[in-house]
Amino acid sequence: DVKVTQSSRYLVKRTGEKVFLECVQDMDHENMFWYRQDPGLGLRLIYFSYDVKMKEKGDIPEGYSVSREKKERFSLILESASTNQTSMYLCASSRSGQVLGTQYFGPGTRLTVL
Amino acid sequence: QKEVEQNSGPLSVPEGAIASLNCTYSDRGSQSFFWYRQYSGKSPELIMFIYSNGDKEDGRFTAQLNKASQYVSLLIRDSQPSDSATYLCAVREGAQKLVFGQGTRLTINP
Numbered sequence: 360d361v362k363v364t365q366s367s368r369y370l371v372k373r374t375g376e377k378v379f380l381e382c383v384q385d386m387d388h389e390n391m392f393w394y395r396q397d398p399g400l401g402l403r404l405i406y407f408s409y410d411v412k413m414k415e416k417g418d419i420p421e422g423y424s425v426s427r428e429k430k431e432r433f434s435l436i437l438e439s440a441s442t443n444q445t446s447m448y449l450c451a452s453s454r455s456g457q458v459l460g461t462q463y464f465g466p467g468t469r470l471t472v473l
Numbered sequence: 474q475k476e477v478e479q480n481s482g483p484l485s486v487p488e489g490a491i492a493s494l495n496c497t498y499s500d501r502g503s504q505s506f507f508w509y510r511q512y513s514g515k516s517p518e519l520i521m522f523i524y525s526n527g528d529k530e531d532g533r534f535t536a537q538l539n540k541a542s543q544y545v546s547l548l549i550r551d552s553q554p555s556d557s558a559t560y561l562c563a564v565r566e567g568a569q570k571l572v573f574g575q576g577t578r579l580t581i582n583p
Contacts, residue, residue: 390569399481400575401561401573401574401576402573404570407570409568417570449516453569455568460569461522462519462571463519466516467515467516
């Protein structure tokens with residue numbers, strides 16, 4: 360079974376803090392994704408990576424950056440957290456070269472910025 | 474960017490009945506379609522996928538594609554209270570990305 364883990368289930372930070380969210384997958388997947396999920400807005404793609412050290416912006420990259428130094432690990436960074444970044448953050452991974460491109464999700468991190 | 478639309482619901486169905494969920498998509502060339510289930514406070518889990526070449530049945534779940542009208546349906550037969558969740562439709566875009574709908578909240582009433 361694919362396993363995607365995220366570093367924290369719940370996180371509370373203060374405005375202006377630098378925040379790191381980590382995601383690790385154990386299935387040697389090439390692609391990794393960061394989404395945020397908000398009521399009424401669905402899942403929105405922040406960034407994704409299709410290889411080590413490679414990244415591409417998703418639909419809402421502003422205020423975020425990412426890092427992928429190892430294949431299994433994909434980090435989301437909030438350089439200076441703001442209250443409008445309070446959300447559920449979901450990491451996902453998928454294998455390249457498949458016709459389908461099924462994504463498998465981690466358990467999520469609920470971030471509150473005060 | 475492709476768009477995927479779902480009625481947010483809530484959709485209320487009595488236990489034992491058929492629940493029918495729909496999703497429309499904007500790109501006529503789309504070929505891979507996914508249904509994820511998300512329980513409250515949990516992350517999405519894949520329940521079904523179909524290609525553009527046909528429908529698929531898996532136990533109580535059936536996914537159907539209507540290419541002419543550009544919508545995908547998920548039918549849940551013999552609905553159970555444990556089926557109460559939000560169902561997310563997703564369509565593949567490009568080589569790696571999925572575009573998700575907003576999700577339909579389904580409630581199965583005992």
